[in-house]
Amino acid sequence: MTERLYYSDSFLRNFSSCVTDIRELSRSDGQSVWQVALESTAFYPTSGGQPHDLGVLTAISRSGAVLEVPVTAVEEDENGEVWHQTLKPLLAGTEVKGEIDWQRRLDHMQQHSGQHLLSAIFVQQLQAPTVSFHLGETSSTIDLAVNSLAQHSLERVERIANELIAEDRAVTARKIDRSEAEVLLATGALRKLPERDGEIRLIEIANCDLNACGGTHVRSTGQIGGLLVRGVERVRQGVRVEFTCGLRAVAAARQDFSVLRRSASFLSAPRSEVPAGIERLVADAKASAKELHKLREEAATYHAVKLAVEEQIVDHLRLVRRVFTDRDTDYVKLLASRLVASVPQTVALLVSEQQGLAFVVLARSGDMEFHAGNLMKEALAARGLRGGGSPDLAQGQVPAEQSGSLLDALEAAVHKAAARTSEMA
Numbered sequence: 001m002t003e004r005l006y007y008s009d010s011f012l013r014n015f016s017s018c019v020t021d022i023r024e025l026s027r028s029d030g031q032s033v034w035q036v037a038l039e040s041t042a043f044y045p046t047s048g049g050q051p052h053d054l055g056v057l058t059a060i061s062r063s064g065a066v067l068e069v070p071v072t073a074v075e076e077d078e079n080g081e082v083w084h085q086t087l088k089p090l091l092a093g094t095e096v097k098g099e100i101d102w103q104r105r106l107d108h109m110q111q112h113s114g115q116h117l118l119s120a121i122f123v124q125q126l127q128a129p130t131v132s133f134h135l136g137e138t139s140s141t142i143d144l145a146v147n148s149l150a151q152h153s154l155e156r157v158e159r160i161a162n163e164l165i166a167e168d169r170a171v172t173a174r175k176i177d178r179s180e181a182e183v184l185l186a187t188g189a190l191r192k193l194p195e196r197d198g199e200i201r202l203i204e205i206a207n208c209d210l211n212a213c214g215g216t217h218v219r220s221t222g223q224i225g226g227l228l229v230r231g232v233e234r235v236r237q238g239v240r241v242e243f244t245c246g247l248r249a250v251a252a253a254r255q256d257f258s259v260l261r262r263s264a265s266f267l268s269a270p271r272s273e274v275p276a277g278i279e280r281l282v283a284d285a286k287a288s289a290k291e292l293h294k295l296r297e298e299a300a301t302y303h304a305v306k307l308a309v310e311e312q313i314v315d316h317l318r319l320v321r322r323v324f325t326d327r328d329t330d331y332v333k334l335l336a337s338r339l340v341a342s343v344p345q346t347v348a349l350l351v352s353e354q355q356g357l358a359f360v361v362l363a364r365s366g367d368m369e370f371h372a373g374n375l376m377k378e379a380l381a382a383r384g385l386r387g388g389g390s391p392d393l394a395q396g397q398v399p400a401e402q403s404g405s406l407l408d409a410l411e412a413a414v415h416k417a418a419a420r421t422s423e424m425a
């Protein structure tokens with residue numbers, strides 16, 4: 001079984017060891033992915049919410065040739081063996097030097113230790129226990145078993161966390177027997193115990209928190225570097241709190257600041273006045289939209305009268321056929337309905353043509369008796385398309401190059417239907 005060097009020294013970046021086992025994880029296109037086990041390792045495998053380390057294993061052959069093998073993932077199996085994923089094989093018995101990606105590890109230790117601190121304060125201040133922890137690429141989350149979380153409570157917890165970070169309290173690890181751990185659990189000194197047998201590893205933040213944990217942690221709270229709560233949302237099991245620690249907190253605050261600065265510059269306002277500026281813009285946009293709606297209604301009314309005047313009644317029918325390339329579909333529909341509502345014996349055959357598509361509206365005045373929806377449906381069906389509508393207004397859409405022939409077909413159908421109506425009359 002692999003000896004886990006990070007248990008006793010989480011600040012160990014370089015180590016020497018020996019390959020004890022190798023297995024092929026997968027193979028595709030002639031490329032194998034290997035998993036290598038070592039006698040001892042400082043590489044942390046993904047577990048307990050903390051992602052695995054990255055780094056390099058270096059082997060030196062008897063002839064002195066150096067082989068550098070990047071470690072792309074680290075996992076532990078159910079027996080507790082740690083497997084280092086590589087793209088090159090390292091045979092059992094090979095002596096290796098390991099080096100872990102320190103920036104990544106330190107970042108993980110800051111987030112993970114920050115989580116212990118944050119979870120402890122949530123229990124002390126709000127009796128809100130943490131039910132799960134996730135350490136993500138850019139931010140981390142804990143889920144609290146509570147129904148809600150007031151903003152002022154959240155800010156208080158964040159402030160206390162940063163006070164404890166400034167106090168630089170010691171963070172220590174020790175191993176105890178399970179029986180001893182069970183006593184601590186019974187007295188309430190320990191909140192949770194992992195189910196497995198054997199020794200229990202305890203992580204203690206001086207005068208603040210005691211936790212059973214196999215992860216890697218900083219040596220004192222000062223090394224967490226600062227904690228920033230980034231958001232809260234409701235989840236199935238309670239409330240999810242998003243936070244960042246250390247340089248991540250600085251990066252997140254820097255990113256937020258740059259968003260705020262750009263927003264302020266768009267508004268030509270000081271940063272503190274951005275919310276008021278946006279509120280004003282939203283109100284202006286609403287008022288403008290209302291005004292625009294009113295103007296479009298008015299324009300459609302006048303436009304309809306103009307079209308009615310331009311077109312004479314021939315054989316008891318005023319047929320207005322127009323194609324617009326500068327009017328949207330809503331306006332053309334509005335115009336068609338206004339036109340047939342304002343004058344009798346009228347049929348509107350209007351098109352809005354945009355981006356290669358023709359939106360066709362067929363509308364008739366109330367005194368005409370044919371079914372506009374059926375005419376549209378038949379004309380479109382002849383082209384393998386679908387569409388239709390009510391007796392007095394129908395619509396359909398065709399590729400722009402087909403709009404001329406569709407209008408011809410609809411116009412012929414309208415003339416036929418109108419002639420039949422006037423014969424009956």
Ligand SMILES: [Zn+2]
Pocket residue numbers: 112116203213214215216217
């Ligand atoms: Zn931990």
